[in-house]
Amino acid sequence: MKIYKGHLLFTPERTGFEVIENGYVAVENGRIVGVASQLADLDIADGELVEFGDRLVIPAMCDMHVHAPQYRNQGMSMDHELLTWLSTYTFPEEAKFADTAYAERIYRRFVRDLWRYGTMRAAVFATIHGESTRLLMRLFHEAGMGALVGKVDMDRNCPDALCETVDEAVTANESLIAEFSDPDGLVRPIITPRFIPSCTPPMLEACGRLAREHGLAVQSHLSENRDEIALVRELEPTSTCYGDAYNRYGLFGQTPTLMAHCVYSPDEEIELMRRNGVMAVHCPTSNLNIASGMSPVRTLLDRGVRVALGSDISGGHDLNMFRIMVYTLQVSKLASVVQGVKPQLTLPEAFWCATKSAGSFFGRVGSFEPGYEFDALVIDDSGLNFDHYTLLERLERFIYLGDDRHIAHRYCRGMEIPEPKAD
């Protein structure tokens, strides 16, 4: 049993922060067994007290959409829209991951940098390559960080080097599923058809079957860009919307499902997401950088769709989920002015999306309530706190102005996570 003491800030509901000044959180076997503003109220016989003094203690970040093999391309070649950007920059880079030595160099740096920015759980796209995907999963496992890692499946509209047969895809997935078979493991496979334009009907059927048979989650892309949606309409002419196409293959909530972007989801698609419990992953930096548009997050939330946030490296340029929160608020404000989507999102809502809402995909993660896994960051904002700010102002300023230098400790499932080796 450990008892952590500090200023606790978290979002049990999306309507606002719970703030416990000089509070206590008791953790046993990785899970929170009590939270209180007075030690006596914890009603715990004994435990090792860990003092964080004047620091802020907040839930760790969840990045629910990120492409690990695009890490080399982060922050470059941002002058193209989705489909040309994929063919010119992204696919050639992903092809390099046939080489596990290259993969190791990039993936080690990727995992280390997720750690730096306080992201303790992630839903990750790898490439089609089984062996480099296995390597990435082992790196997360070694680091002690939580990750759903997808070997990407694709067999059309892609360069030869990234094309595979359905059998190859199934075999590679099954090998990873066998190695990472513990349902409670921090690192788990996730079935990852790249998106409808890259997958033939037999590939989509196989993906749906793998998910169902192994009880595995699914992740893919949805309604990101108008050209992409038009292409899906051509490829799946009998589907009533893009989401319906996934749904027909058992890839839309039949098992827990993440769908990135949802910028142009029509009403019918939103309703299908709600009904099937599909989680939308909002990636505002990517939507700006590759000129996709503004996802109507307020509308998704109002209609009862689950929403998380993603960095979407390398369409997005920034791994720092706190900046993704800022962009989430900014895009929401712009959507309120330009498109009349009101009211604008609030800071606790953006924070909740990146913690408790996203964390629900992993079980009980992303909040400081009894029964939740203890995923936490300890924030030393002393450099920013020079004039008697309130605790909420300190948190807001850290979110807007802070960076990795302000994160003093990182916990995942109750364990303090040291810096993973990158070089």
Added chain:
Amino acid sequence: MKIYKGHLLFTPERTGFEVIENGYVAVENGRIVGVASQLADLDIADGELVEFGDRLVIPAMCDMHVHAPQYRNQGMSMDHELLTWLSTYTFPEEAKFADTAYAERIYRRFVRDLWRYGTMRAAVFATIHGESTRLLMRLFHEAGMGALVGKVDMDRNCPDALCETVDEAVTANESLIAEFSDPDGLVRPIITPRFIPSCTPPMLEACGRLAREHGLAVQSHLSENRDEIALVRELEPTSTCYGDAYNRYGLFGQTPTLMAHCVYSPDEEIELMRRNGVMAVHCPTSNLNIASGMSPVRTLLDRGVRVALGSDISGGHDLNMFRIMVYTLQVSKLASVVQGVKPQLTLPEAFWCATKSAGSFFGRVGSFEPGYEFDALVIDDSGLNFDHYTLLERLERFIYLGDDRHIAHRYCRGMEIPEPKAD
């Protein structure tokens, strides 16, 4: 004479970067006397060679719209639109600057942090208070950094503590003008009527007269927000547009003029800006944070309006002008998708706005061409350059991913600028 050697990247035109790998730039009396890819081509008898090795050398940043007294409020209370935000957060904070001890503490930190992010020239709003404005000017002077600093003038629609008479405003301005009278000084006064809603006609007349009589530049706000524009229409019913109201008082290009925002400038206003040489200052983070909208920068450029960039602390949350460039590109991409303002801006255009275009307001500043003042940053991007990136990719990655840790040296007018003391 000094000769600096490194990879030189700058924008003589907005259409693209000039890249000189392992180039040389010779500097005498603060100005560039030669730039070449070979030492012999400089045709210079002798000079001290300063080697920057594999580092990037770029023009220093110009921040053309920033409110120094709002520095305490940076990154907080971002849930309000312009007019309520001013009355609730901004004015009460500015009122504190009657106290020069408080002002010194905040202003020292502000100047130090501009330095950190490589901003060597700035156009700054202070408050109505002459003495704390003087202090800010002295701090810039001590630091060796370039700044146009405006004592803010305002006499209506503001709390009593921030209201002054026209005579008080004129007297305070004249005292600062007398102290900072060298027309070649790095620190100069700039006439700063806050904006039309805060200034009565006699105040605006007095501001126009001060600018004309002393040959001083002018800065203010223009067409930021729809409510603000409606208010100006009420207050100045005979003016044909917001810009025309300034123009009637001699505050719209009669002397060099900066106008921040220009989000909703109608055609007539844009034409008046072009004709009068008024420089628009685009502040994308502020326009997002306080839900103003998207400034059509492409349209301004196409119509021949001069454009610079501003952090607009504390409507904006970030002093880092490289991030302001990123936001400039992102807003332009969104405007192209949502409003059809095409083509989207390019990276060299955003860079040019923050360097050569902005720098033209100070004379010959913001480029590495003969005759330009040597304002430069030396970028050590070795932490980002892990996989054989080209020089342009390295610059783009620094702009998107870098921070103050990557800025190794800062020069203003040929002098290396050490870190200003903040505490």
